[in-house]
Amino acid sequence: MQGPLASLKVLDFSTLLPGPFASLLLADMGAEVLRIESPTRPDLLRIMPPHDQGVSASHAYLNRNKRSLALDLKQPAALEIIKRLLGEHDILLEQFRPGVMERLGLGYEALKAINPRLIYVSITGYGQTGPYRERAGHDINYLALTGLSSYTGRADSGPLPLSIQAADIAGGSLHGVIGLLAAVIARQHSGQGQHLDVSMADCAFSLNALAGAGYLACDVLPARENQMLNGGSFYDYYRTRDGRWMSVGSLEPAFMQALCEALGRSELAVHGLDPAQQYLLKQALQAEFEKRDLAELCELFAAVDACVEPVLSLAEALAHPQLQAREVVTQVPRGDGSSQAQMACPLKFSEGLPEPRHIGVELGAHTDQVLGELGFSVERIARLRGDKVIL
Known part of the structure; x- marks a missing residue:
């Protein structure tokens, strides 16, 4: 070949x-x-x-x-x-x-x-x-x-x-x-x-793709933690009880609903796209993640389609079944x-x-x-x- x-x-x-x-x-x-x-x-x-x-x-x-x-x-x-x-x-x-x-x-x-x-x-x-x-x-x-x-x-x-x-x-x-x-x-x-x-x-x-387009066309200047995808919203990393981290990318309403229901806080889902509620939403989500260890959270979200995944080391990533399958x-x-x-x-x-x-x-x-x-x-x-x- x-x-x-x-x-x-x-x-x-x-x-x-x-x-x-x-x-x-x-x-x-x-x-x-x-x-x-x-x-x-x-x-x-x-x-x-x-x-x-x-x-x-x-x-x-x-x-x-x-x-x-x-x-x-x-x-x-x-x-x-x-x-x-x-x-x-x-x-x-x-x-x-x-x-x-x-x-x-x-x-x-x-x-x-x-x-x-x-x-x-x-x-x-x-x-x-x-x-x-x-x-x-x-x-x-x-x-x-x-x-x-x-x-x-x-x-x-x-x-x-x-x-x-x-x-x-x-x-x-x-x-x-x-x-x-x-x-x-x-x-x-x-x-x-x-x-x-x-x-x-x-x-x-x-590579400024989204933020650059927004600034050039709309004069919206990006800064740290003021954008939807750079820490300015719930789209972020959350510490677990055992000091590990989980990534949350539940941007779409259906994913946000699934995330909040899995954590037992379905009432939080309504705040997913509300700019005024992002700080409080992040605090609430952090509190829920800190109640559980990484392994517990991985098991919890294994069957939940919510764009929530663990932060893995390189060694753990290589052992992940998805990367092995690929x-x-x-x-x-x-x-x-x-x-x-x-x-x-x-x-x-x-x-x-x-x-x-x-x-x-x-x-x-x-x-x-x-x-x-x-x-x-x-x-x-x-x-x-x-x-x-x-x-």
Whole structure:
């Protein structure tokens, strides 16, 4: 089985999380992904703990199914190798700051002249234009500057660091894949590639979806705990008697009625959508949840369709029958006959996806193989290694 993207060949110059998560999705769906990695400045993800048999678990996951070519892009001979690769690899993903690829002779215009069908995806913090184009940033900064953090968290304690990298993944990775595949479809009609400028800050701003629409059209400024979905209503988390938490999302009247009846407080249901009663409603619901332990509440709501679920640890989530039924974990070969448990591709295709081939490999693991496919002789490969062009 090849997968729906088996016809795509991708050169991936990215590191850390945004670009590698994007190319992981592509590789899981069958695309051939070749990572171009620096032999002198290895991807920091390679050393990120925790480690499994000496290998970073994060790197092993984010770079599964990908080949690795260790290539010093500052060496003139490296440009020849990239040009040869462009004969077949007509999608390029890069994550450098604006201008870096141009200085290396690998900018879009230069490579487009070699292959007009090239789709060139640049993922950066702030995009290719604007006063912040060369400014450093991380996920927390993009969420802060785009307004998202201003209404996330609690009114009395301020914004909270998210436990996931929302701007990196939902911004850079997922939008990058969407744009890349849209460009592939456009190329099928025009025969021409294009340059895709993906700003994680831009994409994070678009995640303001509901609150942003309300502010732009109605001048309703969101703040912490003043929106229906950010703690400004009963839609929230509630502490249990044993110090655990339950999530309550009973927005629709039928769900609210079911929630209140299950708790023995059916009279509270009428207040579900009343803005003036939200504080008192939350207090009443909290009092009811604190009367019961988490296990008791889970049993109580097991057969009640009210959008009420426990807050589970990652270990508990993996043991949940719904996630087990969806097969969210897969076993990926290490290369030594054993395998590593990893999160599976979440997309379900009726024709299936190819089985994972291998975890993320050592730096330059496929260098000789790739250069051999390009027609380089064993002697030439040895000279390139001696000249420190390749690892």
